[in-house]
Amino acid sequence: MTLDNLKHAQRQRLLFLDRCFTWRGVGRRRDLTDRFGISTAQAANDFRAYLSLVEDAPEYDAQLKAYVAKRHHRPLAPSSMQDVFEVLDTSSEDELPAALPRANRWLDTHVAIALHDAISNKRKIKISYTSMSSGETAPQWIAPTRFTFDGETIHFRAYSFKRGEFRNFHPSRIEPKIDYPTGEIKAPLPFDLEWHTLSVIWLRPSVYLSSAQAAVVRREYGFSDDLLKVEVRKALEFYIDRRWGLNEPGARLEKVKTELVWPEDNGTLSTRS
Amino acid sequence: MTLDNLKHAQRQRLLFLDRCFTWRGVGRRRDLTDRFGISTAQAANDFRAYLSLVEDAPEYDAQLKAYVAKRHHRPLAPSSMQDVFEVLDTSSEDELPAALPRANRWLDTHVAIALHDAISNKRKIKISYTSMSSGETAPQWIAPTRFTFDGETIHFRAYSFKRGEFRNFHPSRIEPKIDYPTGEIKAPLPFDLEWHTLSVIWLRPSVYLSSAQAAVVRREYGFSDDLLKVEVRKALEFYIDRRWGLNEPGARLEKVKTELVWPEDNGTLSTRS
DNA sequence: CTTGTTCCGTATAGTTTTTATACGTATACT
DNA sequence: AGTATACGTATAAAAACTATACGGAACAAG
Numbered sequence: 362m363t364l365d366n367l368k369h370a371q372r373q374r375l376l377f378l379d380r381c382f383t384w385r386g387v388g389r390r391r392d393l394t395d396r397f398g399i400s401t402a403q404a405a406n407d408f409r410a411y412l413s414l415v416e417d418a419p420e421y422d423a424q425l426k427a428y429v430a431k432r433h434h435r436p437l438a439p440s441s442m443q444d445v446f447e448v449l450d451t452s453s454e455d456e457l458p459a460a461l462p463r464a465n466r467w468l469d470t471h472v473a474i475a476l477h478d479a480i481s482n483k484r485k486i487k488i489s490y491t492s493m494s495s496g497e498t499a500p501q502w503i504a505p506t507r508f509t510f511d512g513e514t515i516h517f518r519a520y521s522f523k524r525g526e527f528r529n530f531h532p533s534r535i536e537p538k539i540d541y542p543t544g545e546i547k548a549p550l551p552f553d554l555e556w557h558t559l560s561v562i563w564l565r566p567s568v569y570l571s572s573a574q575a576a577v578v579r580r581e582y583g584f585s586d587d588l589l590k591v592e593v594r595k596a597l598e599f600y601i602d603r604r605w606g607l608n609e610p611g612a613r614l615e616k617v618k619t620e621l622v623w624p625e626d627n628g629t630l631s632t633r634s
Numbered sequence: 635m636t637l638d639n640l641k642h643a644q645r646q647r648l649l650f651l652d653r654c655f656t657w658r659g660v661g662r663r664r665d666l667t668d669r670f671g672i673s674t675a676q677a678a679n680d681f682r683a684y685l686s687l688v689e690d691a692p693e694y695d696a697q698l699k700a701y702v703a704k705r706h707h708r709p710l711a712p713s714s715m716q717d718v719f720e721v722l723d724t725s726s727e728d729e730l731p732a733a734l735p736r737a738n739r740w741l742d743t744h745v746a747i748a749l750h751d752a753i754s755n756k757r758k759i760k761i762s763y764t765s766m767s768s769g770e771t772a773p774q775w776i777a778p779t780r781f782t783f784d785g786e787t788i789h790f791r792a793y794s795f796k797r798g799e800f801r802n803f804h805p806s807r808i809e810p811k812i813d814y815p816t817g818e819i820k821a822p823l824p825f826d827l828e829w830h831t832l833s834v835i836w837l838r839p840s841v842y843l844s845s846a847q848a849a850v851v852r853r854e855y856g857f858s859d860d861l862l863k864v865e866v867r868k869a870l871e872f873y874i875d876r877r878w879g880l881n882e883p884g885a886r887l888e889k890v891k892t893e894l895v896w897p898e899d900n901g902t903l904s905t906r907s
Numbered sequence: 908c909t910t911g912t913t914c915c916g917t918a919t920a921g922t923t924t925t926t927a928t929a930c931g932t933a934t935a936c937t
Numbered sequence: 938a939g940t941a942t943a944c945g946t947a948t949a950a951a952a953a954c955t956a957t958a959c960g961g962a963a964c965a966a967g
Contacts (some may be wrong), residue, residue: 507724
């Protein structure tokens with residue numbers, strides 16, 4: 362019996378239960394009935410399934426009237442911070458949230474649809490794009506290849522016929538319209554080397570930190586060795602710097618070196634410091 | 635017929651379909667069968683349900699062999715950027731992801747469980763906490779009240795008996811142990827004024843931007859008026875500044891003013907510029 | 908221009924999942 | 938002692954879902 366041969370709905374419930382045990386340390390049928398609107402009988406079923414799946418299963422504590430996870434409970438699956446917060450947060454509906462307003466970044470649906478269409482049908486599309494450096498807006502044909510995500514905003518990768526190279530674009534810099542001229546791509550596009558190259562970034566706690574502070578940084582980023590290894594497409598490396606604040610004055614992490622792994626290749630070809 | 639009186643599982647499927655139509659502009663039964671592992675018959679059912687729920691419903695396009703959303707499609711529910719990206723991304727499993735490595739922030743499960751326990755049972759807890767300013771680690775008793783989330787890392791709010799006030803704490807600065815001494819809270823805690831005060835922050839595109847650039851910033855943050863209004867608990871205002879990069883040199887948004895709305899009150903009592 | 912493919916749709920019977928309900932146990936609060 | 942809330946189990950009934958078959962429309966390939 363594994364997670365995989367369960368139905369999607371029950372799997373979702375067991376994963377939620379898994380997070381309850383992992384992050385709250387306790388689980389009740391109530392958690393499932395509230396969240397998924399199932400009956401207590403079904404919740405009891407799910408508990409039985411979960412307890413049989415996980416090793417070193419939680420046990421019922423009659424005092425607490427709840428199942429309690431073992432000290433060394435091993436979750437069935439990893440969880441995102443968002444998922445963890447959902448389990449730890451105790452907001453009621455009507456109250457101010459304990460999370461920052463999040464979805465403030467906005468994406469125009471017509472732009473998204475036009476780009477998605479161009480990507481999936483391998484077509485080029487004509488947009489008016491505003492450069493943030495010069496501040497000017499100019500029309501150009503591009504061939505979008507992939508959407509990308511830095512955790513906050515959605516960007517995309519495209520071949521710019523104007524520049525003759527692949528670049529990262531920002532949907533919000535496209536002038537919004539209901540639809541856009543599109544066309545067939547005649548000659549095959551060049552190979553997007555930066556996209557297919559892997560950047561392996563090695564980070565360490567800033568040398569200006571005390572050893573206790575460095576231990577905190579290691580804990581926060583989840584590494585215990587000297588260095589933290591981050592792997593990302595070279596084309597997206599810039600976003601790592603910005604999002605992790607690596608280039609800011611008081612940065613607590615600093616780059617030690619960056620290795621590039623080229624496609625069709627498993628060896629490191631180049632190292633920058 | 636509304637979303638609310640559907641079962642959780644079907645609701646999730648219709649919401650996913652809703653995102654397909656909203657962000658991709660097209661939807662197929664395949665989308666549902668792949669993602670949720672349901673039969674095509676059930677997917678057809680879900681389509682029927684969705685089409686009856688949404689106004690100005692998508693229509694089948696026999697050329698495309700897909701349902702196509704109307705130009706002015708209105709989604710049933712808003713979606714987070716993460717959800718949108720899931721719908722737009724075209725990664726295959728084995729390939730490098732198009733999203734930045736996300737869950738690199740880490741949280742110790744024993745710390746989370748101890749804090750969650752203290753919060754839900756209103757107990758105090760003794761921790762060793764490392765100050766990032768002084769770099770020193772010292773034990774102290776705190777009474778945690780709520781978890782908070784800045785979109786990336788989970789923090790928490792607690793009353794510090796040492797300082798005699800409520801403060802924001804970072805779980806990763808707590809020295810990890812398997813369990814922590816806890817105690818009953820004798821005297822009732824003071825009122826957490828900053829927590830219950832609402833900060834209304836008014837932002838505008840930086841005055842150094844051209845009007846085209848300012849239009850881009852408005853689009854990216856989803857406002858069309860002069861000012862963008864952001865509401866957040868005063869206790870969490872600091873995180874907004876940092877996460878939105880408001881105090882960085884090249885910031886594209888700048889604060890115009892901040893209004894404070896105190897609890898038990900609907901009027902603005904104080905304005906800072 | 909026939910054949911195969913891939914979308915869509917509908918219908919039926921059968922299986923699985925889930926609910927509603929009832930009944931029993933243990934702990935805790937008043 | 939009575940009430941409430943956790944837990945558990947069992948059963949019949951309802952709902953959700955699957956497997957399968959059949960039919961239509963568009964399109965690509967032989």
